[in-house]
Amino acid sequence: MDNHAADIGLIGLGTMGANLALNIAENGFRVAVHNRTVEKIEGFMHDAGPLTSQLVACDTVEELIRAIKPPRAVILMVPAGPVVDEYIATLRALMDDDDIVIDAGNANFQDTNRRAASGAPFLGIGVSGGEEGARFGPSIMGGGRKVHWDRVAPILQAIAADYQGTPCATWMGEGGAGHAVKTVHNGIEYADMQMIAEAYGIMRDGMGLQPAQIGAVFEGWNTGALKSYLMEISATVSKAVDPQTNAPVLDIILDRAGQKGTGRWTAIEAQHLGVPATVIEAAVAARNLSSRLEMRIKGESLFGAAPQRLADGQLTIDTLGNALIAGKIMCYTQGFELLAALSAAHNWTLPMPEIAKVWREGCIIRSTMLNDMANALSESPDANLMFSDFFARLMRETQTDLRQTVSLAAQSGLPAPALSAGLSYFDMMRTGQSTANLIQAQRDFFGAHGFERRDAEGAHHGPWGSN
Numbered sequence: 001m002d003n004h005a006a007d008i009g010l011i012g013l014g015t016m017g018a019n020l021a022l023n024i025a026e027n028g029f030r031v032a033v034h035n036r037t038v039e040k041i042e043g044f045m046h047d048a049g050p051l052t053s054q055l056v057a058c059d060t061v062e063e064l065i066r067a068i069k070p071p072r073a074v075i076l077m078v079p080a081g082p083v084v085d086e087y088i089a090t091l092r093a094l095m096d097d098d099d100i101v102i103d104a105g106n107a108n109f110q111d112t113n114r115r116a117a118s119g120a121p122f123l124g125i126g127v128s129g130g131e132e133g134a135r136f137g138p139s140i141m142g143g144g145r146k147v148h149w150d151r152v153a154p155i156l157q158a159i160a161a162d163y164q165g166t167p168c169a170t171w172m173g174e175g176g177a178g179h180a181v182k183t184v185h186n187g188i189e190y191a192d193m194q195m196i197a198e199a200y201g202i203m204r205d206g207m208g209l210q211p212a213q214i215g216a217v218f219e220g221w222n223t224g225a226l227k228s229y230l231m232e233i234s235a236t237v238s239k240a241v242d243p244q245t246n247a248p249v250l251d252i253i254l255d256r257a258g259q260k261g262t263g264r265w266t267a268i269e270a271q272h273l274g275v276p277a278t279v280i281e282a283a284v285a286a287r288n289l290s291s292r293l294e295m296r297i298k299g300e301s302l303f304g305a306a307p308q309r310l311a312d313g314q315l316t317i318d319t320l321g322n323a324l325i326a327g328k329i330m331c332y333t334q335g336f337e338l339l340a341a342l343s344a345a346h347n348w349t350l351p352m353p354e355i356a357k358v359w360r361e362g363c364i365i366r367s368t369m370l371n372d373m374a375n376a377l378s379e380s381p382d383a384n385l386m387f388s389d390f391f392a393r394l395m396r397e398t399q400t401d402l403r404q405t406v407s408l409a410a411q412s413g414l415p416a417p418a419l420s421a422g423l424s425y426f427d428m429m430r431t432g433q434s435t436a437n438l439i440q441a442q443r444d445f446f447g448a449h450g451f452e453r454r455d456a457e458g459a460h461h462g463p464w465g466s467n
């Protein structure tokens with residue numbers, strides 16, 4: 001065999017692609033690499049150090065294809081959208097019929113469904129974990145035909161994060177299933193980040209704590225039920241000091257958050273499918289609102305700044321921590337409900353416990369609670385997470401703290417949209433008699449839509465004309 005024969009190809013040596021290629025090489029596989037800007041390939045090879053011997057630099061896509069052992073597999077790690085379609089067209093013209101194209105970027109899963117429908121071997125895999133994850137072990141959510149997944153699974157499982165001996169690389173289903181799971185992952189990520197940011201705001205503006213003190217609280221929370229990567233990095237960034245000014249780094253960062261759109265996709269899908277993903281929607285809206293900096297400043301000069309200090313002892317750190325636990329349960333309950341709806345709508349059989357498992361390590365939302373979720377979903381995969389024994393008990397223990405936190409925040413003008421959305425969802429989910437009877441009466445009044453009666457079958461109309 002040609003000693004240049006690579007096990008797999010990778011196109012796109014940006015942040016993610018370069019690190020993924022090194023990870024694959026380090027795990028003993030030979031990788032052929034290509035990048036649009038050819039000069040970057042040389043720099044990449046130079047920086048690869050001892051791993052260079054596992055890498056085959058290819059200046060053209062044609063060279064890349066020649067360098068890979070058939071049947072081939074080529075990973076694309078480029079921006080989602082038309083670039084992926086262009087590369088697929090280029091690759092397919094050069095590849096054999098059974099060669100696989102793998103889109104490992106953050107594609108919209110509807111695009112992945114479309115690309116998979118062409119029939120040519122294609123996998124859409126969601127990769128989470130950022131730069132560090134790509135290099136040392138990401139969480140991988142695979143989609144496409146199982147036979148194609150099985151062909152590349154040894155490589156993907158070798159490079160993935162490992163949770164107590166189990167690789168975090170799982171096949172989720174046909175077509176866009178992997179990218180759909182990654183999309184919901186990112187929606188949950190938005191919500192998890194937003195709720196931690198709300199707790200930060202309550203401590204900063206409601207309790208008057210300094211960033212380093214807040215960092216210490218996050219550190220404390222990171223030893224219990226809230227232990228997670230996002231809590232860990234929140235502690236680190238809260239304690240960091242700017243070397244130029246000696247000020248806390250948090251105090252010099254502009255309060256305007258960016259986004260690439262995956263949270264929005266999650267909210268849009270939830271709306272399409274009629275699934276209440278209100279915690280995620282609130283988080284997406286909060287990012288949108290954060291970007292309206294000038295308008296917020298104008299609002300502050302018009303109405304005065306909202307946040308008021310809480311009285312000493314009015315809200316304890318423990319209560320706030322429990323509120324985050326309850327909010328997190330609501331967020332994941334909604335996320336798994338959305339996954340179940342996506343599964344039904346696209347004829348997938350998304351493996352709920354396996355999704356919780358694949359998120360336990362490597363990805364941005366990795367947390368201790370995900371192991372509890374994996375256990376709860378293994379016991380009853382179709383159940384609403386908040387109704388499982390474990391999380392129902394945890395909600396009973398923490399819901400009053402969520403209520404106290406949200407109500408004190410509201411009274412003090414401390415914005416807590418995601419935590420509030422979680423509380424409203426909880427309250428609606430345990431309301432046997434809602435107010436939708438009035439909505440039905442209104443709908444029947446203006447649109448003759450009819451309503452169901454409590455005491456009789458069928459559709460009925462109200463006596464509106466006679467009153």
Ligand code: NDP
Nearest residue numbers: 012013014015016017036037077078079080105106127130
């Ligand atoms: P980068 O911007 O770092 O790299 C982009 C890569 O795509 C580069 O190799 C670039 O080549 C190439 N590229 C860009 N535009 C074109 C084009 N028009 N034609 C050909 N090649 C092009 O991106 P990332 O590595 O951060 O992201 C890659 C993918 O991974 C994206 O889909 C992203 O959403 C996803 N992702 C990113 C994560 C992250 O934390 N950054 C996490 C998980 C997924 P060139 O050098 O020539 O510009």
